[in-house]
Amino acid sequence: MRPPILNPLFASVTSLQGVGPKQDKLFRYLLDRSDTPRLVDLLLHLPSNVIDRRRRPTIAEAAGLIGQVVTLRVTVERHKSPPPGRSRAPYVVTAGDDTGTVLLTFFRAKPDYIEKLLPMGETRYVSGVAQMFDGALQIVHPDRVVDEDGFARLPQIDAVYPLTEGLAVGSIRRAMVQALAKLPPLPEWISPEVMRRCKFPSMSEALHRVHEPGEPADILPQNPFWSRLAFDELLAGQLALALVRAQLRRPAGVRNAGDGHLRHRIIDALPYALTTSQQDAAQAIAGDLAQPLRMLRLLQGDVGSGKTVVALLAAAAVAETGRQAALMAPTEILARQHIKTIAPLAERAGMRVAILTGREKGKERRDIVARLASGEIDLLVGTHALIQDDVVFKALALAIVDEQHRFGVRERLALTEKGDAVDVLVLSATPIPRTLVLTYFGDMDISELREKPAGRQPIDTRAIPKSRIAEIVDGLQRALDAGKRAYWICPLVDESDAEGVEHLTNATQRFKTLQKRFGDRVGLVHGQMKGADKDRVMAQFAAGDIQLLVATTVVEVGVDVPQATIMVIENAERFGLAQLHQLRGRIGRGSEASTCLLLYHEPLTEMSAARLKVIRETTDGFRIAEEDLRLRGEGEVLGTRQSGLPGYRIARPEVHAQLIAQARDEAVRVMQDNPTLKGERGEALRCLLYLYERDEAIPLIGAG
Ligand code: ADP
């Protein structure tokens, strides 16, 4: 049960004044929620900038401050409403001071409203982002317009928030003020030692100061207010992981590794030799399985580093004892890829494997479920379908979870709960620096596959401006004529999505243009396609019936067509480093040399240029991950703030890296001193778990 003291924070934003059903949608979008956001969600939406009214440039000076928020004192000179019948044209007010004029531009505005807001001949203070339009200074939808009296009453510094179209900063601010007023007196969940050492304010003070800053610096992530909130978020995450881990680590008393007969047969059936790191990983896993403690191990390795066969060997070890294993992947494509690698090897070793996804239905599904329950399946590969209630194992002993951070606590546990004291092996194709492993996975034993399997060809990676696309297509023609296979990756964003992204190419559009040139040698896959359609196109590409595959990032994980040797990534500047690396991992898998072309839209920001440089220079995923972290640190300095860790809204790896370890230590201390979260502090920690939506871990708190 949620502590009642939190109730005011879990009221929906629509309970606030000025937030109606129409804003509900906008707030959902803004706060990235599928249902109506609560006040806590709003309060944790932190400012991206401030308006500092202590600095008041003239219009001439403001022309040198393009892109920044400025506050101007102006006299209203002219009103120009849109011509009749052109309601999409803006309403423009011209205003001036001694040094020049500024255009105040309003879209879809009611003329009466603007006339009242900015009466002719009067003096007003206006704030907003300075822009240049047709050689004139312009402010679109000034965020404050007030007279002398109003200005005297305005806070000197105002928070500015990341926005969504249709929701003005004023609406967010008005909602925020009301939400702040509803903050209940919260108990402190952070230990006094950490509070002292980190000089943290209370949560309430932190929220007040970031939303109502006294100094521009109050909103910076590295300062105590934001850091306090980041620590809370990290602590909630670490505590949830610690609770999961405590649950998983309960002594098992079962030894799950057999005599090795299946593993030997699999290794004999392999058309290649295992790399040293594969051997080491397999051995570490077998060692864990042989212990009467539960295994909790992370197997990290780049795309193509050969994790699947290591996972299969783990499954074989438990199959040798007559027990079962499950391998859960986040997508259907990935699950099918695994079974494709696994099935032939398992068959030759005499291991029984099957696949279960949303696509196995009716009799086929009933058959699989029945064979599983009677122990006729040794390893079941699949998607979320594996955790459905009626999927019952005879004796599940090992849960292998691929790409775990895409799964929530509930899903992870649901699989392990289908057996007694199930051992857990997590596969991750995203090499993560060790400092961050903690954040995603908590405390786990780690095996890394750092070597690439023998025979891998290097990939020649080049960055090319998009203006040279015609040359690229000509080159592609020659390659296709020579029988080669290529991917053409487009960003996901649709052209119609937002202004300012017109240059993004939608995969469908690109498919059409390429089809005009290459005819039925071109295929298309994207996320909106049905599973069966996707697979059909992928199969055609694998068979070579299609030579050029236009795709969105659905090919990012798992797709394995070793004959593909070319990858074009369009608008490569839009992709993150990790994603580019994952995408590129689709080529360079066969025996032929591969080429990756990063098409970028000019001009490149400093940050994008640096990212593309890293990708050109190395294919080592661990190095790329470290560079990513370093660049994001610089990104802060360059002013291109990036969003934080996936699954974390407030903590930023580049700013709060040290807090991760401290939050972990704090969680460990809690688990030692008060694992059942009792007493005042325990109650406070439960509040924390609810506020940061880690409360799914609460049922795991031991009975004590
Ligand atoms: P990952 O899951 O780590 O991305 P996979 O397990 O899918 O990688 O392996 C990629 C490819 O490499 C597969 O075709 C697999 O058969 C092959 N492979 C795995 N290990 C080796 C090895 N030691 N030597 C050569 N090829 C290997």
Ligand code: MG
């Ligand atoms: Mg794989």
